[in-house]
Amino acid sequence: MSAVFSRTRVYFNKYPLLRGVATYAVIWPVSNLCQQAISGKEKFDFLQALRYSLFGAFYVAPTLHGWLKLSGLMWPQMNLKTALTKAILEQFSYGPFAMVSFFFGMSLLEGKSSSEAANEVTAKFWPTMQVGVFVWPVVQTVNFTIVPERNRIVFVGFCSMVWTCFLAYMKQLETNKLGKPQ
Template sequence: MWWRFIVEFTNEYKILRGMISYSALWPLGCILQQTFEGKRWKDYDWQRCLRYSLYGTFVSAPMLYSWMRVANIMWPRRDFRSSMTKAFTEQVAYDPFAIVFFFYGMSILERKKQSQAAEEVREKFWDTYKVGFVYWPVVQTINFSLVPQKNQIIAAGFFSLIWTTFLAFVKTHGGKEKHVGPPSTPAERRRWLRVASHE
């Protein structure tokens, strides 16, 4: 049967499990975010959903797979203490880069300039990271300690559906509010002119 071939193939190449699941979970997070905004089916931004699918498949899933392989090599035991160590190490060694890659990469997929992508990272990184620092240690401690290694990226994918919905909201609505006119201080005025020139 064709499904048996797929199961055997993904068992041999485990990274494909994550890529397949993330190709659906990331755009689903985008759809949920737009649903919470009150959009109707005909008003959904499907190009945005496609960008989330591409990013989840070809960037997020391979990055997470690589990190989990490294983490499981460094801490092979599955006891609670080792799982907590992996989860908190992830917050320092992996999550900051993942958040930066998300805001920067998604901005590039939106065909924004590199300066605009960098500006979005500066505006949205810290608040996003603080939320992740509360959420992900709990999630990944459960994942590392209770879920078999071959299924950890899939489990993380389902946990990340909530996270992706949050990221989609921050990507669309987060960051500092723009001024109606030039601010008063020279530093703020330079920033306002830089942002305004890109819009």
């Protein structure tokens, strides 16, 4: 058993994207199940959790990995000024892209049409973005200042567990509860 953990650690160190994929394949469905429990669902929707796992592993992890690699190349320093620059730039570039992708992609995975997915993005993007503006710059400033590059995807993954609970909450909200037309 120890040999398996040893090999896994070697692969995860050699291929950080693989580590991110594995992390998000677990964190996203766990976050969704936590949100389901918090909302008082009597029976877990494991198909919904599977959709979160697939989206987290095969979409979020690779796009986040790409962003982190790009920002690391553009600003390789690890100091407060660089961290703030990266965090603010991420909030207004990757953040909106990620939120639109989440609402649109998850809607498509649920079997909704592209126009229904677009309506959901329209209704839920701004309320979600308003919360994200306060959360992610702080998280990413810590990430870019303190956390070594090879551990950044995993660090963000664990921080995103709480964020993904919030996203799952926003996803399950009916658009009419947000005061927007459907």
